Amino acid sequence: MRLLQDQIAKQKLGESLIIQTAVRILVPFIQLFGLYVIVHGHYSPGGGFQGGVILGASFVLLALAYDQKFSMKYMSEKANNMLGNAGALIFTGTATLCAICYGGMFLDYSALDKLIPLGPIGWRSFGIFVVEVGVGLAVMSIMASLFWVLGSNGEMDEGL
Amino acid sequence: MKALALLTALATGAILLYGTMDFPAFGDPQSPAATHLSAYFIEEAVRETHVPNLVTAVLGDYRGYDTMFETVVIYCAGLAVVSVLRKKKSRAPENKS
Numbered sequence: 001m002r003l004l005q006d007q008i009a010k011q012k013l014g015e016s017l018i019i020q021t022a023v024r025i026l027v028p029f030i031q032l033f034g035l036y037v038i039v040h041g042h043y044s045p046g047g048g049f050q051g052g053v054i055l056g057a058s059f060v061l062l063a064l065a066y067d068q069k070f071s072m073k074y075m076s077e078k079a080n081n082m083l084g085n086a087g088a089l090i091f092t093g094t095a096t097l098c099a100i101c102y103g104g105m106f107l108d109y110s111a112l113d114k115l116i117p118l119g120p121i122g123w124r125s126f127g128i129f130v131v132e133v134g135v136g137l138a139v140m141s142i143m144a145s146l147f148w149v150l151g152s153n154g155e156m157d158e159g160l
Numbered sequence: 161m162k163a164l165a166l167l168t169a170l171a172t173g174a175i176l177l178y179g180t181m182d183f184p185a186f187g188d189p190q191s192p193a194a195t196h197l198s199a200y201f202i203e204e205a206v207r208e209t210h211v212p213n214l215v216t217a218v219l220g221d222y223r224g225y226d227t228m229f230e231t232v233v234i235y236c237a238g239l240a241v242v243s244v245l246r247k248k249k250s251r252a253p254e255n256k257s
Contacts (some may be wrong), residue, residue, distance in 0.1 A: 041216050138235050
């Protein structure tokens with residue numbers, strides 16, 4: 001909030017106060033909704049891809065309403081890259097863990113029952129959740145970094 | 161040459177459209193695709209995975225392999241774009257004397 005108020009104080013030409021205020025209010029709710037879509041994928045339409053896109057879109061919105069540097073104060077490039085890598089690794093790592101360490105088949109989450117006893121069926125449900133979180137992280141990171149790189153000509157500076 | 165290309169495109173499109181006439185009707189429960197796996201998923205998915213949303217159950221569990229490589233494809237696309245386009249900020253030329 002502090003950052004946003006400072007930014008507004010030194011208004012740049014051509015940036016609308018109304019849009020910036022609306023974005024400032026909306027972005028936390030957009031991110032909360034993105035998390036909800038990921039977590040509630042078991043019970044309603046949604047899941048990792050959709051939630052990840054919503055999370056990534058919140059950073060794109062910040063970059064459009066303010067500028068790119070400003071959106072990167074919320075998610076640094078390094079953290080973003082690490083989250084993307086972690087997301088892809090969570091999915092493939094879970095799958096490999098089932099196959100290699102616990103004697104199940106590749107992507108057979110019920111094999112992880114030997115790691116934490118939740119019951120085979122419980123693990124099939126929980127495994128889907130773990131995997132969806134990984135997908136969400138990867139998609140969010142890729143969305144944001146694609147926009148940042150393409151929008152700033154590769155320099156990760158002011159951007160559009 | 162352009163007329164020939166247009167003709168080829170139109171002919172291919174017409175053949176493809178003709179091919180769709182042999183498809184089963186949309187949502188036909190007796191179609192081959194709907195008689196084997198669909199019935200199994202609808203009957204067993206909730207019991208086997210405890211996930212009420214069948215789409216998530218199929219996407220995350222039964223077809224997890226597919227979803228995994230979807231994620232990997234997106235990841236690779238992002239990785240490629242970043243590694244090709246990302247560049248260091250251009251600085252003032254250094255004076256090496």
